[in-house]
Amino acid sequence: MAPEGLSEYAGRSGVLRILHTSDWHLGRSFHRVNMLGAQAEFIGHLIATAREHEVDVVVVSGDVYDRAVPPLAAVELFDDALHRLADLGIPTVMISGNHDSARRLGVGAGLIGRAGIHLRTAPAACGEPVVLADAHGDVAFYGLPYLEPALVKDELGAKRAGHEAVLGAAMQRVRADLAGRPTGTRSVVLAHAFVTGGEASDSERDITVGGVAAVPSGVFDGVDYVALGHLHGSQAISERVRYSGSPLPYSFSEAAHRKSMWLVDLGPAGEIAAERVDCPVPRPLARIRGDIETLLDAPELAAHEESWVEATLTDPVRPDDPMARLCERFPHTLSLVFDPERAPEDPDISYARRLEGRTDQQIAEDFVTHVRGAGPDEREQAVLRAAFDTVRTDETLREVAR
Numbered sequence: 203m204a205p206e207g208l209s210e211y212a213g214r215s216g217v218l219r220i221l222h223t224s225d226w227h228l229g230r231s232f233h234r235v236n237m238l239g240a241q242a243e244f245i246g247h248l249i250a251t252a253r254e255h256e257v258d259v260v261v262v263s264g265d266v267y268d269r270a271v272p273p274l275a276a277v278e279l280f281d282d283a284l285h286r287l288a289d290l291g292i293p294t295v296m297i298s299g300n301h302d303s304a305r306r307l308g309v310g311a312g313l314i315g316r317a318g319i320h321l322r323t324a325p326a327a328c329g330e331p332v333v334l335a336d337a338h339g340d341v342a343f344y345g346l347p348y349l350e351p352a353l354v355k356d357e358l359g360a361k362r363a364g365h366e367a368v369l370g371a372a373m374q375r376v377r378a379d380l381a382g383r384p385t386g387t388r389s390v391v392l393a394h395a396f397v398t399g400g401e402a403s404d405s406e407r408d409i410t411v412g413g414v415a416a417v418p419s420g421v422f423d424g425v426d427y428v429a430l431g432h433l434h435g436s437q438a439i440s441e442r443v444r445y446s447g448s449p450l451p452y453s454f455s456e457a458a459h460r461k462s463m464w465l466v467d468l469g470p471a472g473e474i475a476a477e478r479v480d481c482p483v484p485r486p487l488a489r490i491r492g493d494i495e496t497l498l499d500a501p502e503l504a505a506h507e508e509s510w511v512e513a514t515l516t517d518p519v520r521p522d523d524p525m526a527r528l529c530e531r532f533p534h535t536l537s538l539v540f541d542p543e544r545a546p547e548d549p550d551i552s553y554a555r556r557l558e559g560r561t562d563q564q565i566a567e568d569f570v571t572h573v574r575g576a577g578p579d580e581r582e583q584a585v586l587r588a589a590f591d592t593v594r595t596d597e598t599l600r601e602v603a604r
Contacts, residue, residue, distance in 0.1 A: 206433040215592075217475075220390065220436075221252055224431030224465040225262035225448035226303065229276030232452055232510070233536035238275055240484040244449045245283045248463070252292055255465055255479070259334065259341075260292055263431030263446065264299025264305060264348055264394030283418050288317040297333050298323040299346040299394040299431055322392070323347050325354045329375030331389075338470035341388045344376045344425075348394040348409075365409070366417040368587055369395060377424055387426040388472050402443060404455035410561070410590070419443045422525050426472040436462045441474055449481040454512040454537060456486040485510050485534065491541075493517045494524055498531055504547045562590055 228241055247372050252260055267276055268492060287294045296319070298304040308323030315321070320332045322345025331342035351363040358371040373391075388509055396402070397410060398416040409415050409432075422428045430441040434456055436447035446464050453456070462478040469475075488506035490497055491514040497503065511532045515524060520540060528535045560568075566586050571577040578586065 217467040220256045220466040221260045222429045222448045223258040227268040229272040230268035260294040261429045262296035263392045264297045265301045270303035282454045293318045295320045295343045297345040297392045300346040328372045329379045344391045346393040390427045391425045392429045394431045399439045405434045406452040448550040494521045509534040514539040516543045
C-alpha cells in the first residue's frame with residue numbers, strides 16, 4: 203500500500219502522536235442502565251481530545267460493539283463517530299474484537315478507507331499495513347483483529363489451535379512485511395487479546411482455549427508499539443505494550459479503574475512516551491459492604507450517595523425490603539448481593555461464594571471428584587478441556603452466523 207499523508211498536525215512536535223482507545227462496547231448497558239448517552243459523550247470527548255492534543259492517528263483496538271448484531275441505536279452512534287473522525291482529517295485505524303462480528307464491522311471498509319478510516323477485520327490481511335508517512339519516514343500500522351484459534355488456525359497456517367500459536371503466525375506475517383520495507387520504517391500493531399501480566403475484570407468475555415487464555419507479550423517482539431484491546435483496565439504490560447482499557451465501566455469489578463486513553467508519542471527512532479487522558483465517567487462506582495443498619499447510618503458512606511452502588515449485605519438473616527431501604531439513602535443502587543457472615547465451617551455458606559474465582563474447568567473437575575471420590579486423570583482433564591473449547595467455539599460460530 204502506498205504511503206498516505208498524516209493530519210495537518212504531523213511533525214509539529216517532531217513525533218508521531220497516537221491516540222489509543224478500545225473496547226467501546228457500543229450498545230452495552232450497565233446493570234439495566236442505558237449507557238448510550240454516556241457512549242455518545244465519550245465519542246465527543248475522543249474527537250475533542252484528538253483536536254486539542256494535535257493527534258496524528260487514532261487507533262481503536264477492537265470491541266467497537268458489544269455484540270455481533272448490535273442494536274440500531276448503537277449502529278447509528280458508530281456511524282456518527284465515523285463521520286466525525288473523517289471530518290477531523292486525522293487517519294483512524296480500527297480492528298474488530300471478540301464481541302464484534304468481523305464481517306459486519308468490515309462491510310464497506312474499502313469505501314470508508316477513502317475517508318481515512320481504515321477498518322481491519324480480515325485475519326488473512328494482518329500482514330498488510332496501513333502505511334502513513336511523516337517527516338521522519340513511513341509508519342506501518344498492522345491491524346490484527348481478534349483471532350479465534352479454531353476458526354483461523356488453517357487460514358494463518360498456525361501449527362496449533364491456540365491463542366499463542368495463531369497470534370504468533372499473524373506476527374510472522376507482520377515481521378515478514380516489515381522486513382521488506384525501507385530501513386527505519388516504524389511499526390505499530392493493533393491486537394485484541396489477553397496478554398500475560400494483564401489484570402482482568404468481570405467484564406471481559408472468556409476467550410480461554412485449551413485451558414489457556416493469555417499469551418506472552420514476547421509474541422509482539424520487533425515492533426515499536428502494541429496497542430491492545432480486550433482487558434477493560436488501562437495498563438502497561440511494558441513500555442511498548444499497553445491496554446487502553448474501556449472508556450466506560452461495564453461491571454462493578456471496574457470500580458477502582460481510572461478510565462482513560464493513551465496518548466502515545468512515537469519518536470523518529472521508535473522512542474515511546476505515553477500519558478493517560480481521562481475519559482468522562484457519568485457516575486462514580488462504589489462497592490459497599492456491611493449489615494443494612496450500618497450501611498444506612500455510617501457517615502463515611504455519604505460520599506457514595508450519588509454513586510452507582512453495589513451493596514453487599516452481611517446480615518445473618520436477610521432483612522425486609524432491603525433494596526427499597528438502601529435506595530432511600532443510595533438512590534442509584536443497582537446491585538444487591540447477600541453474603542451473610544457465618545463461621546467458615548457453616549454448611550450454609552453460599553454455593554456461589556465457594557465457586558468464586560474458579561474456572562469452568564476447575565468446577566467440572568471438582569464435580570467429578572465429588573461424585574466418585576477421585577479427581578480426573580490427565581486424559582479426562584483433556585476431555586473436559588476439549589468439551590469446553592467446543593462449546594466456546596460453537597458459541598462463536600453462532601455469533602458469526604447471526
